Amino acid sequence: MTGEIYSREKCPLCGGRLVHDPRRNGLFCQEHPKQHAQKSFYVKFGREVNRHFSTYEKALYFLNGLRFKTYEGTFDADDYQSGAPHAFTTLADAFLREKKHLKSYRSVRNHMTKAKAYFGDMNIKEIKRRHIRKFLFSLKVSDKTRFNYRSTLHHFFVSFLVDEEYIKLSDVPRFPSIDYELGYRNIVDIPTQNEIVEQVRENTWDLNPKIWLGIDILRTYISLRPDDLRRLTEEDVDARGGYLLIWRPTKTRGKFKRKTVVLMPDHVELIREMKKTFTAMPHLPFFRWHGGEGNNTRAGQPFGPKVFYKYWRKACSDIGVPNVDLYGGTRHSTTTALSLEVGRDSAKVATDHGTNKAFDRYCQAENVEAIRMSKVIQKIQGKVIKLKDKK
Structure with missing residues (x-):
């Protein structure tokens, strides 16, 4: 033997x-x-x-x-072997080293740090569904956060341990299901959105017109995110061709996925004028400070991650619109209004969402087709309901 x-x-x-x-x-x-x-x-x-x-x-x-x-x-x-090469802690550290380039790294690191404290040097081949379930439900967090922990662990097992051949796909434990209800952002109708954006223009045009432009772009091209705009350089904004070249980080270290967004004529014309006024080298950020705006800003410095949010909330406060953040007031509000005009499927294409669950947070009209049909019925009936004037 x-x-x-x-x-x-x-x-x-x-x-x-x-x-x-x-x-x-x-x-x-x-x-x-x-x-x-x-x-x-x-x-x-x-x-x-x-x-x-x-x-x-x-x-x-x-x-x-x-x-x-x-x-x-x-x-x-x-x-x-010595050093426990298949220990959860050892492989979790290797996994984190590969994820340092991700925007979501801090969240991933937090999830894996808690998991390392729980599983320790347990051999990854010995971890079963019951172990994962006990870990997830030992966390005193919301169901949505618990689901995020589950997603990180699942990615660790499937996209790291299997890909790196530490285990076979058949060795991946079954993961418990986590049910949760997504939170919804407050939205506004389009006339209110127009009023807020106009207030942003009034507040920021003399300071830096690109603050208003960025917010107007976010509410018009609803597949874009604030960080997409912050990554734009002067050469990524093509005023002649009329498009934005968006670079989004991928899961592969140092690599980006390219996305092209075609601009409407009014934005093209405005950007052309801005490029003439604020001439710059191609590599400089397009959404940047030009110097002299205060708040310790210097010429060429890119907008911080909260600039658009800050001036959006200020405009909401100025006109008395409470509890509507930048995402809710721009992307979510526009998506909901768009779906009522063109239907959910077409609106989903505009937002660039891959799943219905994610899209549902943006489109808050629960039964779009029913609402559209009610409008058609009223049009057929020629009926318009008006409130009586109060005396």
Whole structure:
């Protein structure tokens, strides 16, 4: 049989080697049968495994386990190397090193740090559905956050451990389902949105007209995000061709996915005028400070991540519109209004969403077709309902 138990002890009478005798459950001197090993046991299993134990019973249990795994075809010598190469903590650290370039790295790091504290050096091949479930429901977080932890762990197992051949796809544990209800942002109708954007223009035009332009772009081209605009350079904004060249980071370190957004004529004309007024080198950020705007800004410095949000909220406050953030007031509001005109499927194409669940947060008209049909019925009936003037 493969593998054996040894001891560094010698026979105290003759100094001879102590040999394993499974029938007597120990290691004995062949010249003096009553002399047996009492400590310093170790198991050798082929050339790869050499593990030390304090008692014979622990060594025998370990050896039998290796023999059984060999019999069923699941033995992997890497599981028993020094440094625990298949330990959850070891592989989680390797996974995090690969994800440092992601925008979501802080969240991923937080999820994996909590998971490392829970699983420790547990072999990733021994982690089952019940272990993952216990971990997820030990977290005192919302169901949505719990789902995010689940997504990170699933990505760790499928897109890292399998791809790097630490485990086979068949070894990936089944993940428990996590049900949650997405939160919805407050939205406004289009006339109110127009009023807010006009207030932004009034507040910021003299300061930096690109603040208003960025917000107007976000509410018009609803597939765009604020960070998309902040990454734009002067050469990415083609005023002649009339388009924006958007670069979004991918899951591959240092690589970006390209997306082209065609601009409407009024935005093209305005951008042409801005490029004439604020001439710059091609590599400079398009949405940048030009110097002299205050707030410790300097010429060429890109807008911070909260610039659009800050001036949107100020405009809402100025005209008395409470609790409507930038996303809700621009992308979500426009998407909802658009779906009532062209239907959910066409509106979903405009937002560039891959799943219905994500799109549902943007389109808050629950039954778009029913609302559109009601409008058609009223048009057929020629009926317009008006409120009576209050006296």
